[in-house]
Structures are given as structure tokens and as C-alpha cells.
Amino acid sequence: MSDQKTPGSSRVGLGKRGASAPATGSGSGSFLEVRDLKVHFPTADGLVKATDGLSYTVERGKTLGIVGESGSGKSVSSSAIMGLHRGTRAQVSGEILLEGTDLLRLSNEEMRRARGKDVAMIFQDPLSAMHPYYTVGNQIAEAYLVHNDVSKKAARARTIEMLDRVGIPQPDRRVDDYPHQFSGGMRQRAMIAMGLINDPGLLIADEPTTALDVTVQAQILDLLQDLQREFNSGIIITHDLGVVAEMADDVLVMYAGRAVEIGTTNQIMTKPEMPYTWGLLASVPDLAGDPEEQLVPIKGNPPSLLDPPPGCAFSPRCRFKEHVSGDLCTTQLPELTSAAGATHVKRCHLTDSSVLKQEQPA
Amino acid sequence: MWAYAVRRAAIGVVLLVAVALVTFVLFFATAANPARLACGKNCSQQQIKVTEKALGYDQPLYVQFGTFMKGLVVGREFPADKEVRERNPELVTDCGPPCLGYSVNVGTTVNSLIVQAAPTTISLAVVALVMWLIGGVLFGILAAVYKGSFIDRGVVGLTLIAYAFPTFFIAVFFLKYVVIKWEILPYPGYVTIADGGVFTWFENLLLPSFTLALVFMAGYVRMTRAFVLESLGEDYIRTAKSKGLRTRPVLFKHALRAALTPLVTMAGLDFATLLGGAIITESVFAYPGLGLLTVQSSSSFDLPTIVGVVLVAAFFVIVLNILVDISYAFIDPRVRLG
Amino acid sequence: MSERPILEVEDLKMYFPVKSTGVIRRTVGHVQAVDGVSFQVEKGQALGLVGESGCGKSTTGRLVTRLNKPTSGAIRFEGDDISDISPRKLKPLRREIQMIFQDPYTSLNPRHTVGSIIGAPLAIHDVVPKNKILPRVQELLEIVGLNPEHYNRYPNEFSGGQRQRIGIARSLTLQPKLLVADEPVSALDVSIQAQVINLLQQLQREFDISFLFIAHDLAVVRHFCPEVAVMYLGKIVEIADRDTIYGHAHHPYTQALLSAVPDVKQAEVGGRRERIRLQGDVPSPINPPSGCRFRTRCPMAQEICARVEPPLMQIGPRHKVACHFAGELGQSPTRPVTTSVLGVDDQGSPAGTSPATPVPTGPGYDQQWFDLSSQQVISA
Incomplete structure (x- = not known):
């Protein structure tokens, strides 16, 4: 067993391998940079835009939590990082830069060699x-x-x-x-x-504890946290805001295939600026607070990706859209603009987010 | 596992007795008088009575069944009537266990008829099984891997054609063109390995087996395609890909292994059915197997032979069923037979 | 508490036989899915049944609705024991007790219209004339917040949350008095869960329905149920009113469950709080540990825990717990609190003294209870 390798010694950085892979990255601190990622599925009923123009970065040594409901595109976009859409009908475009190397421009064989070695993924139901x-x-x-x-x-x-x-x-x-x-x-x-x-440098955990009982979930979350120093960066995909709050440094909230809010975990959990994030937080019962208080649900249902609502996809369910002048919400897709902090962006026409705070849940 | 096999075998024996009883009652309780048939067209009432007595048909049905079952276990002698045997020792035929009866029409025990016919049918079935499994699984995988492409559509289309044409048509088509017109293969006639060697045996089996295999193959292509596709959609395939495995191990080690389980079940049962005789194929190619024996004995109301063939076919089905179930334990570690 | 509880469950047991693998299959053991469970649900109230998978909470729900017949024990619905009644007598019972299932995708027949799914109970029980079924269906759809004109649609035309509303409408058709809701929101998206919880609460108030609410999500149960029972391996380990369970839990398992829940509020603190880590997994219910079933994973288990099973003792006006070392988090006693009640010494061996007080094992709460601090029976 002399050939046993110490962790890390056998790793070949992606950037160093394969001259065919152009190093488009700027070589800055971000470990993973996703730019304008689109994953579209052509179906008999039309084009399903499961992920539509997603951009985010994961810094070295940090963990990003991606939050969203089923159909928000959170899993689809992460499968794109693993190259799991290759050989399917999915149309993937944009850039996925891992240490400067665009994973989308790797050949199938290069991507295969990166899979499980540079990027690894664990799944929901083991x-x-x-x-x-x-x-x-x-x-x-x-x-x-x-x-x-x-x-x-x-x-x-x-x-x-x-x-x-x-x-x-x-x-x-x-x-x-x-x-x-x-x-x-x-x-x-x-x-x-x-x-x-x-x-691997990047570990993607797709709903790693959803299928588990709560005491076992706690064990697994503990383990993941203990192991965090073994990989450079992590992405944890979940619908459970509590899991994100405990595990992630930064949070990306997805809705209908797009990022609607990005910020540090603290910013997102305590000062949400986008009504959808606000609604999620308000609708989840927790172990503190007044149990008799009515939950504030988000009305309606998640949109169809085949035929998403015009303008802001969340607008039909948004309780704050009357605070936006005119019909901006239903006609124009808001850009991701910086919110309160430098690291905090939101996709919302609402300029005065204090209306959210007035209705802030306890 | 042994306990399981023993329990299943015990149930199998009970089932066989039930099958024997049902066939026995159905055939012997019919209006057709077997003694009259055995005796011939111009028999007088007197002669029929004598024949009836000699063959044991004068006994009540339950006595006949009892004698039959006893014969299965310890063997018996024919003619059935003891007096007749004593008077005409030259007529006595010994029928060792498991004795399936005596065919008056042919003038020999049913056992010897079946022993004559079985190798033909078994050869036919085995070669066909190998053919349809190889072809079915291969084309099935091909269609699944290239799902939606023209390969897939071509393969699926061909299976439709194979489905659409009845076996007798395909058999006659092969005989007419491959054998008679183009003379690619000799006119098939069953040759045992002992008589002609493996090559001649196989050469003669080629056409009838292929005819038989074709219909099954069509089904197996579609099943394999469906099972592999289902398996390719499983979460563990995504895991396998995520590890960085190459396409081939993903397909063969992970996807196909799971798809094989239901295929083995189907193959085992289809094979068992075939062992009971491929009636149409054997008839068209005039292959002296169990299928042909069934046809002949049916058309001549040779009731003992019919009962015998039915029992043998049931035996094959039951045994292969048990084998298939036991094979699960080897294929799928989750199955613990108990 | 003058009014009789709508549901009383007493010493309920459900054992599923385990067969041997020999040539002759003998019963060699039992899965003790539910093993001596007692509780009661007051009229118009909601009792939450929480626990991890395999703790027997769903089996308990199926027993209460008599989808399964219990091995032993009593289920008294409005005073009548329904644990052993004949299938013929079950039919009228089905009107009174209804069930809401977890998965809105598989629990609705995809080939039946929503109208026929919701209206089926009316037709089966022959409660309204045929021409009155449709208006009632539409009324029900309206109640659960769906468009009454959609009665002709099929389940697949609805989203998950809407399907769960259909399931709820179906369960309401016969105006039941008791609803057994088995994980009614856990298959739903986060933003939809609150809608369904609010709907259930509104229905409870409006129609005075009592609930047996089975869930693994402690926060949801806290929100819905004023009374909560915690189950572990087929037994209730702690049962109390909401404030006690969530604020002053005395059983280490309840404390561990609560501390294991990931908390949104954690982001403010940064990182993860300290929690009670439970080692390993739930043991097999075929061969549960001797004494206290939780002891194999319990951080404070001692010898007595392996020897003597702790009784479910009432230790407060509305609080029962089954633990030798019952105490609030961080304040568990060093000596077992159950010795005087059981008549054993600290190691669990018989002490020769007769048990001081018989422990009431009834489904409800007593006027007297065992006070932990004074080790005395006191009354309200």
C-alpha cells in the first residue's frame, strides 16, 4: 500500500491540464464563477427554460447555499456544472469557470475526467x-x-x-x-x-439531508461541516432555509430559473430585500416566536416554466407589487441590482424595500 | 435458500397433481369413448366392451386416476387389466416410473413417445433461446442508447414487422426462399448430435430455431429497450456518471445489470413454455418434437398422450419458475429467499 | 376537561409477525410497531404525534382510522371502543374519522375527476340524493380554496398544493369529527406548506374538527398542535402541552430532536449552535433494547435504563414523561427519579420496598402527579 496517496498530492489543477481549455478566467479569487448560465429543454410543448441567465461566484473556501422550490432550476443548474446534461437534449450555454477553466468548453472526455475528481456531487436520496x-x-x-x-x-x-x-x-x-x-x-x-x-475542489450537495430524519440530518450536517476543510468550496442546494442558515456563507435564492436574490447568509435570512425571499421566511414556522400567530403564506402556485409570467416571474404571487408604480412588475424583467450591502443583490423593481420591513415577520 | 427451494418444490408437486387431475378429468370425462377410438371404426359393442376392460376404462374415473398417479410414482404394466395381461403375456408392456400411460393408437408407452420427441423440442428451444436473447438484448441496448435516433426507430420498426407476421408465415417464407429457391440452407430435418455431430445438428436447427426466435426477439428487443431506458433514468446512473465513469461501464456495469433482472424472469418463463412444444414451428418444419406430438395426439384423440404432454409441459413451467426465483437471489443481493 | 375527549387511545399495540426462513415458516418474532401507546384528543383540539421514521406514528394513525386492526388495546371514539368492531360497523365510523395522506400525487386516483373523488364518499354512504352531490362537491371545493367550476378536471391538472386541497376536500365530504392528518404538508413546496396549514387551521375552527396531526417537522407541529406527543420506537416518551414540550422538555430524546432542527435564526449568530448529538441510528423494532428503548442512543443512560423500563409518569398538570433521569436540558438529575415509584434502587434492582404510588397509565391527565423536585405526589 505504498502507492497510497496523501490527500491532495495527486490533484492536478484543472487550469494546468489540457491546453485546449482556454483560461478565460481572470485568475481572481473566485473559485467557481458561473456566467449567464442557461439550461433549456426543448419539449413537445415548447422550450422549458429551467435555468435562464444564472450568474454567481463561489469564493475559495466558502460554501454557497442555493435555495429554491421544486422547478426553480437549482438542481438543473448544478447538474450543468457536473456536465450531466451532456448527451441529452438540454441546451446549455454560458460559462462555468472553475479555477479559470470553462467547464462548458471542455471536451466530453475532459469533462469526464474532471467529474468526481475536480467537482463531486452528492445526492438527495442515498x-x-x-x-x-x-x-x-x-x-x-x-x-x-x-x-x-x-x-x-x-x-x-x-x-x-x-x-x-x-x-x-x-x-x-x-x-x-x-x-x-x-x-x-x-x-x-x-x-x-x-x-x-x-x-475534489468543489463539492455540490443536492438536498443532502432531505430524505433523512431530523437527528440523522443533524449528524450529516455536522459531518459536512467537519469535512468542509477537505474541499475548497461547496454548493449546498436545498429548500430548507434552516439548513442553509446553518451551513452556507452566502445564499442564492432562485425562482423560476433565475437568481432573485444573492447575499451573505445573514443578509438573506435577516434582511431579505426581495419579496419572494421575504415570503419564504414568513411562511415557514419555526421553533421560536408565537405559535398562535398565523403563518403568512405566499399565495398562488409556482409558475410554469413553459409559459412563465411576463415581467417579473414572481409578480402574480407578489403582495408588494402595488408599491411599484405602473405595470413595471408585469411587463419588465427586473435586473439584478445591488440592494443594501455591497454583497447583496436582488431582482426586484421595489425601490423602497422598507415596506418589507414594516411587515417583517416576528 | 435450500429451505425455500424445498418449500417451492413441495408446492410444485402439489401443483403437478392438480394439473394431472384437471387434465385427466377434462379428457376422460368427455363424451368421446377412448376405448371405441382405440378399437377402430368397425367395432361392435362387444369388442368395445372388451377393449374398455383391457385398457381399464371400465373402472370408475377416480380408480383410473389413482392407478395413473400410482404409475407415476412406482410405474405400472399395460394393458391395464390384470386378466388380459395374464392371458396374453406377449402383449405386456412394462412402463417404469414415472409412467405417463400407454398410447393405444401408437402402441407404445407415452413415456417412450415423449422421450423420442423431447430432444428435438429441447434442442429447438435452447438454440432459439440463445438466438433471441443475444439478438433481443443487443438490439434492445442499441435502441435504448440511441433513443430517438434512426437506429432506434429502425430497430423498433423491424420488431413491429416481426410481430406482425404470424409464425407460420415466416416459417413458410423461409422454407420457400432460403431453402428451396436460394438453396442457402438444406431442408431442415432433425438430426441428433449423436447421429450427425454438432455442426449438422445445428445447421438443421438454424431455420426452425430462427423462426421461433424471431417473434420472441421482437418482444425482447422492446423489453430490453424499455428496461435499459428505465435503468438509465435511475439515480444511481447519475451517481455513476458523476464519479467520472466512462460510458461503457455506466452502461454495462450499472444500467444493464439492473435491466437484466426482469429479462431473466421473462426468458425463464418463455423458455419453459417452449419446452412444452412449439406447435406451429414444429408442424411447418415437420420436426418430430413435443409440439408435433401434441398435434398428432390431439387429432387422433390419443388421450393418454395428451395428458402426458400436458404434464411434462407443466413440469417444465413449474421447475423453471422455481429456478427463476432462486436465480433472483444471485442477481439481486436485496432478495433473501426465505 | 368536563367534556369527554373525542378520542381516547389506551395501551394500543400493533405487532406485525416476522416469519422464519425454514421449510415451514413459523412466526419467530414481531415488529413492535406500536407498543402500548395511550393518549387522548379533546374535542376540537389537535394532538401532534412526532417522531422519526419507524417510530410508529403513522401506524398509530392507521389504527385510529381502523385501516389496520390493532393487536390489542382500546381506541375509544366518543366513548365507544372501535378497536375490535366488525367491518360492517366500520362503515358508519368512516364518516366520523377521516384521513389526509402525505402524498397528494399518489393518493388521488388519476382516472377519476376531482368531482367524483370528492363526491364518492357521499355516494358510498348514501347521505344525499344523487342530484345534490354536485352542489356539495362545489361547496367543498370553494371551502378549500379551489375554483368550484373545476370539478370536472383530473388530478394531474392541479399542482401539488392544489391536490392536497383536493385530498382535504375529500376528507371533509362527510363532515367528520376527527381528522387524522399523516404528514399533510411534508410533500409540498415550502411556499405552499403555509397555505395548507392555514387552511387546516381555518377548517378546524370553522367545523370544530379534532385533529390527530402526524408529522416529523417539529416546527409545523408546534404551530398546529396545542398538545404534542413524542414517539420513539413504538412508545410515547413524552407528552405534554406545547409550551412544555418546546420550552421545558424533560426527555433527552425530545431535547435531542428539538436541538437537531436546523434553525433559520442561526444565521444571525453565525455558524451552527451546539446541539445534543445522538449517536447512531434507531435500533430495530423487532428486537428493541431492554429497559428504556432510547438508552442505546441516550447521552445519559445508566445501568437502571437497561434493566427497568421507565413508566410514562405524569410530572405536571399536563406533562408526562418516560425517563429515569427526566429533567430539563442541562439539569438532569444524577440519581434516577423513578426509584420510589418503581420500588427499585439506583441500579434498577428490586429494593424490597413496595412502590410508593401506582403510576396512572390512562390516556388522559390526572389531578395528581409526581412532582420531580419534591419526589412527592402532589395534586392540583
């Missing part, structure tokens, strides 16, 4: 995300073997080491178990081990 017919160890080692020229024995040793690090008891025995023999929490730990086995 039972369906693992193949039922292969042992947990086999599936984790597979991820190591495809990127490292090592023996099966070495890959197994590395797998056991990773299982140990994510807190699986008796990893040398459990490595030969099948996924169904693991509990839900252990399966998610194994998924995390699989994601981190090649020391």
Missing part, C-alpha cells in the same frame, strides 16, 4: 443514488479507480480509510455490505465518502 446490486465499497472504490492508476487493493484500502473518516463504524467490515444493509444516515455518509475520495 438509497436510490447507489446501485442496489453492488457493495458500498465497490461503488466507492470505483470512483477512486477511475481517476487513479492504482491496484484494486489500494483502492479498497483508500475506501476503508474514507469510510472511517465519514464515521462509519467497523469500516473494514461494512465496506462489503450492500447499500440496503446500511441505514439512511450511513448511506449518506458513504455517498459523502464517495464524493470526497478524490479530494
Whole structure:
């Protein structure tokens, strides 16, 4: 087992590999920069713009939380980073710069080599995300073997080491178990081990705790936080504002395929500037506050992506649109403009966001 | 697992007895008088009575069934009537267990008829199975991988054609063109491996097996395509891709393995049915298998043979069902047979 | 509390047999899905049943609606025990107790129109003449906030939140007195959840419906239910009014559950707060741990916990807890509080003394309870 590599030593920075990949990045501090990302799906009924002009950056060492409801495009846009739309009907455009390299301009083979090595992803339901017919160890080692020229024995040793690090008891025995023999929490730990086995620079966690019980969720969130120094940057996709509040440094709120508000976690959670974010926060019951108080729901339903409302996609459900003069909300898509702080942007025509604060939930 | 196999086998035996009873009652309780048929057209009432007694048809039905079941277990001698046997020792035929009866029409035990016919049918079925599995799975995967492309549409279209034409038409078509007009293959006639060697055996099986395989293959192409597509949409395929696996291991190690499970079930049951005889194919190619035996015995009201063939077919179906279920435990680690 | 509770559940058990794998399949054990659960729901009130998957909360709901027949125990609906009544007598009961299901996508038949789904109970129970069904359906659609003209549409034409409204309308058709809501909002998008919760609350007030509200989301339950029971491995470990459960929980499991909930307010503090970490997973209900079922994951388990099962003791006017070391977070006692009640010593061995007071095991609350600080039975 002398060929066992210490974490990080085998990593080849994407920017250094492949001369064909032009380094368009400015080489600034952002680890991941997404520019004007569009993911469109042509269907029989028309073009579904699942993600439409999404831009954001993730700084080195930071975790970005992407919040949105089903159909907001949060998962679709992250799958685009992994290149998982390649070979499908999806039309992907824009730029995804990972350490300066545009992932969208990599060849299929280059993207495959980056997958699981430079960018890794863990998924919501670890039972369906693992193949039922292969042992947990086999599936984790597979991820190591495809990127490292090592023996099966070495890959197994590395797998056991990773299982140990994510807190699986008796990893040398459990490595030969099948996924169904693991509990839900252990399966998610194994998924995390699989994601981190090649020391990726970016870890994308897509609803990593949604399928888990609350005490197990707490364990997994603890684990992710402990492991955060093992990867450079992270993206955590979730609908649970509480999870984001605890895990993320910055938050991106998505609605109908677009970013509607970006800011630090504190800014978003305490001083939301966009009515949708405000509505989300107001509609979720929490463990503090007056339990007898009525929840303030967001009226209506999420829009159809086939035929989104004109102007601001949230306008049909927005309770603050009478504060905007004229029919701006229903005719013109608002730009992302800076809100209160320098790091805080919102997509809203509302100029005086104090109306939100007046109705601020307790 | 052994406990499971034993339990299933026990249920299988009960099922076989039930099948035997039902076929027995259905056939022997019909208006057709087997003794009269056995005796011939110009028999007098007297002669019929004698034949009836000699064959044991004068006994009540439940006694006949009891004798039949006993014969299955310990074997028996024919003719059924003891007196007749004693008077005419030269007529006595011994029928070892599992004795399926005696065909008066042919003048031999049903067992020997079936033993004669079975190798033909088994050969036909095995070669057809291999053909349709290889073709079906291969084209199925191809169609699934290139879903929506002209390859997919071409393959699916061809399966429709194979579906649309009845087996006898395809069989006759092959005979007329491949054999007679173009003379690509010799006129098929069953040759055992012992007689002609593997090559001749196979060469003669090629056309009938292919005819048989074609219809199944059409079904298996579509099933494989559907199962692989379903499997390709699973979350674990996304995981496999996210690891950076190449296309081939994603397809073969991850997608196909899951798609095979339902295919094995179908293949096992289809194969079992075929072992009971491929009536149309065997008839057209004049292959002396169980299917042809069924046709002949049916048309001549050879009731003991019909009952025998039905029992053998049921036996195959039951055994393969058990095998398929046991194979699950090997394919899918989640299945614990108990 | 002069009025009789609408639902009383007493020592309810549901065991599912586990078969052996031998040639002859014998019953070798039982999944103790629900094991001796007692609670009551007051008229017009809502009791929340919380716990993690596999704790038996959904099974309890199915028993109360008699979708399953309990192994033993009593379910008294308006005073009558319905735990063992015949299927024929169940039919009128179905009018009184209705269920709302979790998944609005699979619980509505896609081939039936919304009108026939909502109207079916009326036709089955023959309560209104045929020509009155449609007006009633439209009335119900209106009540749950859907367009009454949409009765002719199919479920797939509605969004998830709207489908859950249809499910609610269906459950209201026969004007039930008790609604068992099994995770009614957990399949819905965040922005839709509040709509449905508000709707349920409005219906409760308007029609005086009692609720058994089953959910894993503690915040939702807190919002909906003035009374909450926490379940773990088939047993109720703590049951109390809302303020007590959420403010002064005495059971370590309740405390762990509460501290595990990710909190939006955390952003202000930055990072994650300290929480009680529970180790490992819930043990198998086929072979639950001896004594206290929670002890394998409990941070303060001691020998007595493995030996003696803690009784569900009333320790306040509306507070029962099943723990040898019951106490508020950070103030748990060093010696077991149950010794005098059980007549055992600190290690759980019989102490020779007879139990001081019999512990009431009834579904409701008593006028007397065991005061933890004085170790005395006191009365209100």
C-alpha cells in the first residue's frame, strides 16, 4: 500500500491540464464563477427554460447555499456544472469557470475526467443514488479507480480509510455490505465518502439531508461541516432555509430559473430585500416566536416554466407589487441590482424595500 | 435458500397433481369413448366392451386416476387389466416410473413417445433461446442508447414487422426462399448430435430455431429497450456518471445489470413454455418434437398422450419458475429467499 | 376537561409477525410497531404525534382510522371502543374519522375527476340524493380554496398544493369529527406548506374538527398542535402541552430532536449552535433494547435504563414523561427519579420496598402527579 496517496498530492489543477481549455478566467479569487448560465429543454410543448441567465461566484473556501422550490432550476443548474446534461437534449450555454477553466468548453472526455475528481456531487436520496446490486465499497472504490492508476487493493484500502473518516463504524467490515444493509444516515455518509475520495475542489450537495430524519440530518450536517476543510468550496442546494442558515456563507435564492436574490447568509435570512425571499421566511414556522400567530403564506402556485409570467416571474404571487408604480412588475424583467450591502443583490423593481420591513415577520 | 427451494418444490408437486387431475378429468370425462377410438371404426359393442376392460376404462374415473398417479410414482404394466395381461403375456408392456400411460393408437408407452420427441423440442428451444436473447438484448441496448435516433426507430420498426407476421408465415417464407429457391440452407430435418455431430445438428436447427426466435426477439428487443431506458433514468446512473465513469461501464456495469433482472424472469418463463412444444414451428418444419406430438395426439384423440404432454409441459413451467426465483437471489443481493 | 375527549387511545399495540426462513415458516418474532401507546384528543383540539421514521406514528394513525386492526388495546371514539368492531360497523365510523395522506400525487386516483373523488364518499354512504352531490362537491371545493367550476378536471391538472386541497376536500365530504392528518404538508413546496396549514387551521375552527396531526417537522407541529406527543420506537416518551414540550422538555430524546432542527435564526449568530448529538441510528423494532428503548442512543443512560423500563409518569398538570433521569436540558438529575415509584434502587434492582404510588397509565391527565423536585405526589 505504498502507492497510497496523501490527500491532495495527486490533484492536478484543472487550469494546468489540457491546453485546449482556454483560461478565460481572470485568475481572481473566485473559485467557481458561473456566467449567464442557461439550461433549456426543448419539449413537445415548447422550450422549458429551467435555468435562464444564472450568474454567481463561489469564493475559495466558502460554501454557497442555493435555495429554491421544486422547478426553480437549482438542481438543473448544478447538474450543468457536473456536465450531466451532456448527451441529452438540454441546451446549455454560458460559462462555468472553475479555477479559470470553462467547464462548458471542455471536451466530453475532459469533462469526464474532471467529474468526481475536480467537482463531486452528492445526492438527495442515498438509497436510490447507489446501485442496489453492488457493495458500498465497490461503488466507492470505483470512483477512486477511475481517476487513479492504482491496484484494486489500494483502492479498497483508500475506501476503508474514507469510510472511517465519514464515521462509519467497523469500516473494514461494512465496506462489503450492500447499500440496503446500511441505514439512511450511513448511506449518506458513504455517498459523502464517495464524493470526497478524490479530494475534489468543489463539492455540490443536492438536498443532502432531505430524505433523512431530523437527528440523522443533524449528524450529516455536522459531518459536512467537519469535512468542509477537505474541499475548497461547496454548493449546498436545498429548500430548507434552516439548513442553509446553518451551513452556507452566502445564499442564492432562485425562482423560476433565475437568481432573485444573492447575499451573505445573514443578509438573506435577516434582511431579505426581495419579496419572494421575504415570503419564504414568513411562511415557514419555526421553533421560536408565537405559535398562535398565523403563518403568512405566499399565495398562488409556482409558475410554469413553459409559459412563465411576463415581467417579473414572481409578480402574480407578489403582495408588494402595488408599491411599484405602473405595470413595471408585469411587463419588465427586473435586473439584478445591488440592494443594501455591497454583497447583496436582488431582482426586484421595489425601490423602497422598507415596506418589507414594516411587515417583517416576528 | 435450500429451505425455500424445498418449500417451492413441495408446492410444485402439489401443483403437478392438480394439473394431472384437471387434465385427466377434462379428457376422460368427455363424451368421446377412448376405448371405441382405440378399437377402430368397425367395432361392435362387444369388442368395445372388451377393449374398455383391457385398457381399464371400465373402472370408475377416480380408480383410473389413482392407478395413473400410482404409475407415476412406482410405474405400472399395460394393458391395464390384470386378466388380459395374464392371458396374453406377449402383449405386456412394462412402463417404469414415472409412467405417463400407454398410447393405444401408437402402441407404445407415452413415456417412450415423449422421450423420442423431447430432444428435438429441447434442442429447438435452447438454440432459439440463445438466438433471441443475444439478438433481443443487443438490439434492445442499441435502441435504448440511441433513443430517438434512426437506429432506434429502425430497430423498433423491424420488431413491429416481426410481430406482425404470424409464425407460420415466416416459417413458410423461409422454407420457400432460403431453402428451396436460394438453396442457402438444406431442408431442415432433425438430426441428433449423436447421429450427425454438432455442426449438422445445428445447421438443421438454424431455420426452425430462427423462426421461433424471431417473434420472441421482437418482444425482447422492446423489453430490453424499455428496461435499459428505465435503468438509465435511475439515480444511481447519475451517481455513476458523476464519479467520472466512462460510458461503457455506466452502461454495462450499472444500467444493464439492473435491466437484466426482469429479462431473466421473462426468458425463464418463455423458455419453459417452449419446452412444452412449439406447435406451429414444429408442424411447418415437420420436426418430430413435443409440439408435433401434441398435434398428432390431439387429432387422433390419443388421450393418454395428451395428458402426458400436458404434464411434462407443466413440469417444465413449474421447475423453471422455481429456478427463476432462486436465480433472483444471485442477481439481486436485496432478495433473501426465505 | 368536563367534556369527554373525542378520542381516547389506551395501551394500543400493533405487532406485525416476522416469519422464519425454514421449510415451514413459523412466526419467530414481531415488529413492535406500536407498543402500548395511550393518549387522548379533546374535542376540537389537535394532538401532534412526532417522531422519526419507524417510530410508529403513522401506524398509530392507521389504527385510529381502523385501516389496520390493532393487536390489542382500546381506541375509544366518543366513548365507544372501535378497536375490535366488525367491518360492517366500520362503515358508519368512516364518516366520523377521516384521513389526509402525505402524498397528494399518489393518493388521488388519476382516472377519476376531482368531482367524483370528492363526491364518492357521499355516494358510498348514501347521505344525499344523487342530484345534490354536485352542489356539495362545489361547496367543498370553494371551502378549500379551489375554483368550484373545476370539478370536472383530473388530478394531474392541479399542482401539488392544489391536490392536497383536493385530498382535504375529500376528507371533509362527510363532515367528520376527527381528522387524522399523516404528514399533510411534508410533500409540498415550502411556499405552499403555509397555505395548507392555514387552511387546516381555518377548517378546524370553522367545523370544530379534532385533529390527530402526524408529522416529523417539529416546527409545523408546534404551530398546529396545542398538545404534542413524542414517539420513539413504538412508545410515547413524552407528552405534554406545547409550551412544555418546546420550552421545558424533560426527555433527552425530545431535547435531542428539538436541538437537531436546523434553525433559520442561526444565521444571525453565525455558524451552527451546539446541539445534543445522538449517536447512531434507531435500533430495530423487532428486537428493541431492554429497559428504556432510547438508552442505546441516550447521552445519559445508566445501568437502571437497561434493566427497568421507565413508566410514562405524569410530572405536571399536563406533562408526562418516560425517563429515569427526566429533567430539563442541562439539569438532569444524577440519581434516577423513578426509584420510589418503581420500588427499585439506583441500579434498577428490586429494593424490597413496595412502590410508593401506582403510576396512572390512562390516556388522559390526572389531578395528581409526581412532582420531580419534591419526589412527592402532589395534586392540583
